[in-house]
Amino acid sequence: MIEELERKIADTTPLNSKLVLLIGLPRSGKTALLGQLSGRMKVPVLNVGLALGRDLLGLPRTRRHLQVSELFKGLADTAAGHGLLLVDNIELLFDRTLRVSPLDVLKAQARVRPVVAAWPGELRENRLSYAVSGHPEHQDHSPDGTILFEVR
Template sequence: MIEKLEKLVDDITSLNSKLVLLIGPPLSGKTALLAQLSERRDAPVLNVGAALGRQLLAVPSTRRHLQAANLMRDLTDESARQGLLLLDNIELLFDRTLQLNPLDLLKRHAHARRVIAAWPGELRERRLSYATTGHPEHQDYGIDGLVPFEIH
């Protein structure tokens, strides 16, 4: 599977949006696959929840929504290597208090570099979702502007 992902990472270089989402159920190996890619490409995996969470702790809660996108940009700029950004544990981006559009944020990052991210939701009928309908953090998106990489 890592060979297939590496080929895809090379193939997306010429696309306008260079976003690949690793999609699979919990414990399907998304994190392990990112770790393999990290080792092969000498690019660190950014644990968004841990890194962005640490940064946000220093910001008053009433201002976090104003600074989250900029803090994320700074973190990704530090983590990207050779035009490649690997992201895991992105659930914090869905926190309603941060007022972010997680998929849009990932797509914006993918204009400047290749972004490979583990998606914490599912893909059904060409629709991405995060959390169940009715959950406060529920999101539903089309898959335009990204390349889904399904792990079974």
């Protein structure tokens, strides 16, 4: 599976958006696959919940939504190694108070480098979803501009 993922990453070279989303049920192995890729490519995995959460805690709640994209960019620039960004634990980006689209935040980074991210939701009827309908953090996105990699 890791070789197939590496081929997908290599195939992003000519694309405008170099975003590969790892799709799979909880405990399907998305984080383990990122860890394996991290070891092979010698690139760290950016734990968004931990790193971005730490940076946001230093800001007043009323200003966090104004800084989240710039903070994420700085973390991504630091974590990206060999022109590759590996991202996990993005659930914090779904927090409605931050007023960002997690997919757009990832796509912004994927314009300048390949990005491989674990998607914490599902692919249903060709739509990326997070949380169930009616949940305060529920989001639904088109997968356009992404490469989907199913982990089973």
